[in-house]
Amino acid sequence: MQNKFYLTEKLPPYIFSAIYQLKSDAALRGMKILDFGxxxxxxxPPQHVMEKLSSLARDPKLFGYSVVGGIEILKKSLCDYYQRRFLVELDYKSETIVTIGAKEGIASLATAISDDKNYICTPSPFYPIHNFAFVISKGKTNxxxxxSAMDFLVKFKKHVESKSHKPQAVIVSYPCNPTTEIADLDFYRELVDFCKKHQIYIISDLAYCELYFSEKDKPHSILExxxxxxxxxxxxxxSKSYSMAGCRVGFAAGNKILINALYKIKSYLDYGSFNPLQIVAADALSEKSDEYLKNLRALYKNxxxxxxxxxxxxxxxxxxxPKASMFLWAKLPQKFSAFSSFDFCKKMIEEISVAATPGSAFGKNGEGFVRFSLIHDEENMRRALEQMKKIF
Known part of the structure; x- marks a missing residue:
């Protein structure tokens, strides 16, 4: 009987799983991990969101299947958000779709558009799904x-202009996970002009757009x-802007052809997120959350x-x-320059009970870096620092 399969053999070991196993092993030894991974x-989440979800959860009529592509109230709320935040007009029927988080949306889009003749370009370092969604779909990535965003743009343009076979699409993600890099509107203007000229689709992941730390660094939408x-x-x-990661509600907006392709794939795969979660997601996107977002930005900045x-x-x-996001992206200190990023993180877990994410989890160009999530208060950060002094 077959015990090896095409995809599981093609995919490399998932570094996040390896780090999780190290943390689990440490916990079994009685170590209490300070996890910045x-x-x-x-x-x-916003108080008004939690109160609404509590009320909706008592309605038995909301426990049935949802609808493919998202409920109307949420799609209209997304359009209102884009108009208010970016001054972008969207048709909720043809230019928006609700996904089970941005990660699922990107994976389903990859399933919809990938084939063995085309390839997509992605920056490296990359958030893993930006690469592996296409690998899983038997597509190709470059x-x-x-x-930096501008360095990527220069290199991407040079790549395209040197190839007779152009990429089908390019993925960009600013503010960037893991690097925290940002992009201005001129970057998007130049990217759109270039990709229009060469007939290349653009896939933008804007998951951290509300986590910025000054008005001059306020992220833009490519749809502007x-x-x-x-x-x-x-x-x-x-997930991140409203601290609702477990709710698994995301969105896509923009090109009608890609929205329709995504809808067709999802119609075979899912019925969407739990209805009450979609309803409260619509509430989260409203102006009622403005003060919450202001406070959350201040928290991560501090x-x-x-x-x-x-x-x-x-x-x-x-x-x-960082100018945005909820991470620090740090080059390994000189003392540990001989370590791989994974071995450095392994050392921290096993010797001082502090966990972070190795840069190699985000591609070969992430090697030599480590990512810290800003998910602990100052007391825990000080505790982690005292532990880290033992190996520095």
């Missing part, structure tokens, strides 16, 4: 090694660029500055302050 928000909807689709989510300061003053580890 997974980007799992520690804040409560990695553009770049940290006139004509972008001709070639671009954009994914967003309630945590980032606090941890950067601790690293520099107490460990001599210079780390750049």
């Amino acid at each position: 997974m980007g799992n928000p520690d804040s409560a 990695h553009i090694n770049a940290i 660029v006139p004509g972008a909807k001709d070639i671009a689709i954009e994914f967003t989510s309630i 945590r980032g500055e606090f941890l950067v300061n601790l690293f520099e003053t107490e460990l001599g580890w210079k780390v750049e302050k």
Whole structure:
């Protein structure tokens, strides 16, 4: 009987699973892990969202199947959000769709558009699904090694212009997980103009668009660029911006052809998220959450500055302050330059009970870096620092 399969053999070992196993083994030995690995928000969702969900959960009529592509009230709320936040007009019927989180949406889109003749381009480092969604769909990917958005754009354009076979699509994600890099509107304008010229679709992952730390760094939507909807689709989510990661509700907006392709695949695969979760997601996207978002941004900004300061003053580890997202992206300190990022994280877990994510989890170009999630208060960050002093 077959015990090896095409996809499971083609996919590399999942580094996140390996780190999870290290944490589990440490816990079995009685170690209490201070976990800065997974980007799992520690804040409560908006109060009005929790109160509404509590009420909706008592309605037995809401426990049946939902509808493919999302309920109307949520799709209209997404359109209102785009109009208010980005001044972008959307047709909720043909230019939006609800997904089971942005990750599922991107994976389902990859299933819809991949074939063995085309390939997509993605920056490296990359959020894993940006690459492996296409690998799983038996498509091909080409990695553009770049940290900054403009460096990626220059290298991407050079790649396209040097090839007779153009990519089917390109993925961009700013603010970026893991690097925290941001992109301005000029970046999107240039990308849209170039991709229109070469007939390349753009897939934008905007999952961290509400987690920015100054008005000048406020993220833009690619759909703000006139004509972008001709070639671009954009994914967003309630997971990080509203601390609702477990709800698994995300969205896509933009190009009608890609929205329709995504809808067709999802019609075979799922009936969408639990109806009450979609209803409260619509509430989260409303203006009622504005004060919540303001406070959440301040929380992550303060945590980032606090941890950067601790690293520099107490460990001599210079780390750049993030301008957005909920992460720190840190180059391994000189003392550990001979370590792989995985071995460095393994050492921290096994010796000092502190967990982070190795940069190699985000592609080969992430090697030599480590990602810390800003999911602990100052007391726990200080505790982690005292532990880290033991190996620095």
